[in-house]
Amino acid sequence: MKGEIIAVGTELLLGDIVNTNAQFISQKCAFIGLNIYYHTSVGDNSSRLATVLHSSLSRSDVIIITGGLGPTKDDLTKEVVAKVLNKPLKLNWQWYKTINKIFSKRATIMPSNNIKQALIPKGAEILTNKNGTACGIYINSHGKHLFLLPGPPREMFPMFEDKVLPKLFELEENLGRIHSRVIKTYGIGESALVEKIDDIITNQTDPTICTLAKNDGIHVRITTNTDQDKITKTLSTVEMRLKEYVWGYDDDSVNQLIVKTLKDKKLSVSTVESCTGGAIASSLTDVPGSASVYTEGTVLYTEQSKANFLHCSLTEIPQGGIEEQLTIKLAKRAKEVFSTSIAFAITGALGPTAPKGVEVGTIFMAIVLDNKIVSKEFKFYGSRENIKEKAILAALHLIYKNLNEEPLDG
Amino acid sequence: MKGEIIAVGTELLLGDIVNTNAQFISQKCAFIGLNIYYHTSVGDNSSRLATVLHSSLSRSDVIIITGGLGPTKDDLTKEVVAKVLNKPLKLNWQWYKTINKIFSKRATIMPSNNIKQALIPKGAEILTNKNGTACGIYINSHGKHLFLLPGPPREMFPMFEDKVLPKLFELEENLGRIHSRVIKTYGIGESALVEKIDDIITNQTDPTICTLAKNDGIHVRITTNTDQDKITKTLSTVEMRLKEYVWGYDDDSVNQLIVKTLKDKKLSVSTVESCTGGAIASSLTDVPGSASVYTEGTVLYTEQSKANFLHCSLTEIPQGGIEEQLTIKLAKRAKEVFSTSIAFAITGALGPTAPKGVEVGTIFMAIVLDNKIVSKEFKFYGSRENIKEKAILAALHLIYKNLNEEPLDG
Numbered sequence: 001m002k003g004e005i006i007a008v009g010t011e012l013l014l015g016d017i018v019n020t021n022a023q024f025i026s027q028k029c030a031f032i033g034l035n036i037y038y039h040t041s042v043g044d045n046s047s048r049l050a051t052v053l054h055s056s057l058s059r060s061d062v063i064i065i066t067g068g069l070g071p072t073k074d075d076l077t078k079e080v081v082a083k084v085l086n087k088p089l090k091l092n093w094q095w096y097k098t099i100n101k102i103f104s105k106r107a108t109i110m111p112s113n114n115i116k117q118a119l120i121p122k123g124a125e126i127l128t129n130k131n132g133t134a135c136g137i138y139i140n141s142h143g144k145h146l147f148l149l150p151g152p153p154r155e156m157f158p159m160f161e162d163k164v165l166p167k168l169f170e171l172e173e174n175l176g177r178i179h180s181r182v183i184k185t186y187g188i189g190e191s192a193l194v195e196k197i198d199d200i201i202t203n204q205t206d207p208t209i210c211t212l213a214k215n216d217g218i219h220v221r222i223t224t225n226t227d228q229d230k231i232t233k234t235l236s237t238v239e240m241r242l243k244e245y246v247w248g249y250d251d252d253s254v255n256q257l258i259v260k261t262l263k264d265k266k267l268s269v270s271t272v273e274s275c276t277g278g279a280i281a282s283s284l285t286d287v288p289g290s291a292s293v294y295t296e297g298t299v300l301y302t303e304q305s306k307a308n309f310l311h312c313s314l315t316e317i318p319q320g321g322i323e324e325q326l327t328i329k330l331a332k333r334a335k336e337v338f339s340t341s342i343a344f345a346i347t348g349a350l351g352p353t354a355p356k357g358v359e360v361g362t363i364f365m366a367i368v369l370d371n372k373i374v375s376k377e378f379k380f381y382g383s384r385e386n387i388k389e390k391a392i393l394a395a396l397h398l399i400y401k402n403l404n405e406e407p408l409d410g
Numbered sequence: 411m412k413g414e415i416i417a418v419g420t421e422l423l424l425g426d427i428v429n430t431n432a433q434f435i436s437q438k439c440a441f442i443g444l445n446i447y448y449h450t451s452v453g454d455n456s457s458r459l460a461t462v463l464h465s466s467l468s469r470s471d472v473i474i475i476t477g478g479l480g481p482t483k484d485d486l487t488k489e490v491v492a493k494v495l496n497k498p499l500k501l502n503w504q505w506y507k508t509i510n511k512i513f514s515k516r517a518t519i520m521p522s523n524n525i526k527q528a529l530i531p532k533g534a535e536i537l538t539n540k541n542g543t544a545c546g547i548y549i550n551s552h553g554k555h556l557f558l559l560p561g562p563p564r565e566m567f568p569m570f571e572d573k574v575l576p577k578l579f580e581l582e583e584n585l586g587r588i589h590s591r592v593i594k595t596y597g598i599g600e601s602a603l604v605e606k607i608d609d610i611i612t613n614q615t616d617p618t619i620c621t622l623a624k625n626d627g628i629h630v631r632i633t634t635n636t637d638q639d640k641i642t643k644t645l646s647t648v649e650m651r652l653k654e655y656v657w658g659y660d661d662d663s664v665n666q667l668i669v670k671t672l673k674d675k676k677l678s679v680s681t682v683e684s685c686t687g688g689a690i691a692s693s694l695t696d697v698p699g700s701a702s703v704y705t706e707g708t709v710l711y712t713e714q715s716k717a718n719f720l721h722c723s724l725t726e727i728p729q730g731g732i733e734e735q736l737t738i739k740l741a742k743r744a745k746e747v748f749s750t751s752i753a754f755a756i757t758g759a760l761g762p763t764a765p766k767g768v769e770v771g772t773i774f775m776a777i778v779l780d781n782k783i784v785s786k787e788f789k790f791y792g793s794r795e796n797i798k799e800k801a802i803l804a805a806l807h808l809i810y811k812n813l814n815e816e817p818l819d820g
Contacts, residue, residue: 015437277695278688285687
């Protein structure tokens with residue numbers, strides 16, 4: 001089966017949004033072995049969408065269309081698909097009732113133009129939407145499989161996982177034979193990493209290996225469409241070469257690993273944040289069930305607030321409140337007052353300006369554990385936003401690394 | 411002139427990268443008034459790229475192609491374009507020398523496959539690349555204007571600004587006259603908003619009006635390519651209709667507006683966060699210079715930590731630590747201990763599970779100001795991540811709204 005993706009929305013052509021839907025769907029399709037040959041974005045324009053749809057129908061078996069299912073006049077995906085496939089739109093009572101329920105839950109009356117969202121092409125199937133009023137639609141037309149999905153990623157992503165993927169497996173029994181593993185690294189650049197495994201990459205046939213520069217470090221992906229066991233050997237070779245940089249696999253995220261390890265070791269953590277302003281606490285508590293290991297934290301954004309926390313006079317705080325010894329003191333104090341097994345503290349200058357004597361991008365971190373104190377200075381470059389992102393990631397990795405070296409609580 | 415964008419690269423179709431190039435180019439083109447009607451992504455495949463190119467040539471005047479200009483065999487954009495336009499590739503000595511210079515600067519010998527990067531179609535013009543070895547190429551073929559640009563954004567973005575934009579202005583003297591304003595709303599859905607201004611949207615000719623559903627609410631964009639003054643009248647009409655929902659314009663973000671208003675009114679704010687885990691503090695401190703108005707905050711993620719903060723016994727904390735009166739108490743206590751003019755507190759259940767008696771998505775917020783206490787219950791739907799996002803946004807808007815009603819300090 002050949003697949004392609006069409007995104008509908010003038011906002012894409014104006015550059016107001018980036019087409020993350022196409023990326024998400026492509027990743028999922030690559031993973032199950034459904035080849036995607038084209039992405040197209042087209043505006044909210046009937047005749048241009050119809051033209052695009054005609055050429056997709058002529059060359060692809062699976063056509064996934066995102067966007068244009070909203071309640072406004074601009075939203076015309078269903079109308080154009082209905083016309084091109086000659087399947088008139090009909091009111092679907094089930095979805096009509098669902099939309100009504102959504103509005104009554106919000107204690108508002110359904111605006112009349114939302115009725116449009118309950119119309120679906122004759123013979124089509126509804127794909128329910130847990131996060132909005134636009135249902136997805138599946139149409140089988142002369143052996144061509146069309147999926148119409150809502151544009152907002154927070155509606156589309158779960159719908160694709162829950163409704164589209166199972167349907168694709170139904171349609172084609174050969175799907176799902178791709179096996180893939182990802183090794184996640186941190187602390188090494190892409191070209192340095194490639195140098196370490198260049199011979200393996202050059203000689204690859206099956207499994208194939210590629211490197212991907214991601215926000216949380218460089219990933220190495222090993223893929224086969226034959227025997228899953230082939231991955232295991234390559235994985236351990238790559239792993240051995242990159243040992244000190246490897247922190248996770250596949251869907252791992254470092255905040256989840258921290259929470260899991262804390263739970264496993266029956267430990268708890270608290271945070272003191274200056275420059276990151278609560279973002280590290282926020283990342284840790286993103287993980288469901290984190291309340292059993294993350295108890296509390298504080299954001300100290302001024303010199304005075306740091307002095308108050310340390311019960312010391314303002315004169316004892318170094319100017320700007322950015323310094324290694326101060327950061328250690330903050331972590332020590334946190335371990336005491338928050339009664340956690342581990343306490344983490346961070347101070348630093350994100351820019352665009354910095355206190356006297358401190359360079360933009362200078363970050364200090366400290367971790368206090370039962371049997372040791374670790375502190376580290378970092379130097380990051382880039383915009384305020386970039387430096388903040390890098391500092392959060394470095395903090396999480398520092399916590400995770402030290403956590404792994406900790407014995408069980410006892 | 412009609413334009414379109416083609417991205418070449420199998421990595422796009424595998425979802426390894428997202429097509430930020432198309433967004434960047436689209437934004438720039440929208441700004442100068444060059445209409446982009448299609449984005450297409452196609453893999454590193456000669457015949458499919460040729461097909462795409464043929465249909466682009468049949469419908470567009472300006473075709474901007476990104477990617478496929480690298481030194482490897484996979485990179486075939488120039489080869490395909492040369493064949494389709496019947497303009498054979500020739501070595502360009504100027505660029506050949508430039509590439510050589512780049513390699514000698516790196517103190518390495520130019521790999522032989524890089525010679526490929528000095529080949530350009532006969533009659534084409536070079537667009538120099540400050541950040542890499544792939545030159546851009548401009549071709550005028552029977553009145554069709556083709557731009558071939560490198561794929562990496564850090565090479566493509568500056569090349570587009572420095573080389574492509576000036577060329578586009580040369581080609582079409584009517585470009586560059588677009589004026590645009592954005593009104594940002596919060597607290598109203600897109601269809602309810604559209605109902606309020608439906609007549610204006612329906613009767614639009616110049617300026618044009620469109621609505622955009624963004625993460626921070628629904629935006630209304632008003633655009634003209636004639637007289638800038640035409641925007642002003644429509645802007646104030648739209649503004650009047652949406653009055654209670656309008657919070658910002660153009661590049662405004664609500665956290666920046668909060669920090670600015672706090673500064674203007676000489677006020678300060680502190681935060682107590684349970685469910686959002688520090689994300690509200692993090693958003694406020696994202697703003698450069700926020701330290702003068704955001705002093706400190708705390709993340710209380712357990713019942714015990716809330717009891718400690720309130721200096722009360724654990725039995726006084728409602729089960730789960732999610733409740734309106736508790737939230738008010740936390741804000742009151744924060745105003746006291748952090749000595750800020752305003753204190754904000756939030757408790758709630760993000761899911762996937764919730765404490766007994768509390769529904770997932772229930773959020774309580776409280777603000778304590780000098781002369782009043784405001785508290786509010788919210789009910790959000792969606793995943794843990796969605797509910798968190800919505801809660802953060804609602805919190806910022808609640809703070810901003812109440813801040814605007816505050817008199818100057820002193």
